[in-house]
Amino acid sequence: MSEIKTNYDKEADVLYVSFGHSEHVTGVELADNILLRLDTGKAAGTPPRAVGLTFISFARMRAHYQDKPLSVPLANLRNLPEDLWQAVLAVVTTPPVSDFLSVGFSLTPQIPPLPELAVA
Numbered sequence: 391m392s393e394i395k396t397n398y399d400k401e402a403d404v405l406y407v408s409f410g411h412s413e414h415v416t417g418v419e420l421a422d423n424i425l426l427r428l429d430t431g432k433a434a435g436t437p438p439r440a441v442g443l444t445f446i447s448f449a450r451m452r453a454h455y456q457d458k459p460l461s462v463p464l465a466n467l468r469n470l471p472e473d474l475w476q477a478v479l480a481v482v483t484t485p486p487v488s489d490f491l492s493v494g495f496s497l498t499p500q501i502p503p504l505p506e507l508a509v510a
Contacts, residue, residue, distance in 0.1 A: 394486055398448065405448040409486050412441050418470070418478055420462045423447050426487070430477045438477035440487045462493050 395408040412429035420426050423446040431438045445451060467478055482493045 403447050403449050405445040407443040407445075407490060409440050409442055412439075415441050416474070418467070418474070420478075420482070420491070421466055423451060424462065424491070426478065426482065428477060428481060430474065432473075438480050440481040443487065443490055462491050464493065 397406045397408070398404070399406070414429050414433040416428050416430055418426045418428055425444040425446070426440065427442040427444070429436075429439050429441050462482065464479075467475060470478065481487050482491060
């Protein structure tokens with residue numbers, strides 16, 4: 391793997407993290423202000439790999455999270471096509487992306503409403 395490079399645009403408050411380059415890049419919005427640049431591997435018949443991450447409003451994110459890991463809810467990705475979902479899951483749960491993000495999921499039970507009680 392090539393060297394990880396970072397570039398911060400202070401005026402735009404955007405941090406670019408590069409893990410390499412590719413001719414076949416797909417952008418996937420992991421959260422409102424986090425973009426994954428991904429080579430799905432389809433064109434070359436290779437495993438998917440992360441090309442980079444883009445963090446928008448980085449200074450604000452950094453102030454909010456400070457020493458806590460940045461967590462990306464997997465629910466944000468539920469509308470992706472199955473093959474893209476699998477590729478994203480493969481790269482976000484392994485280095486180098488997992489060195490920058492903590493990926494998790496949460497369960498929110500869908501509790502049906504209680505029936506109204508009839509007054510006797």
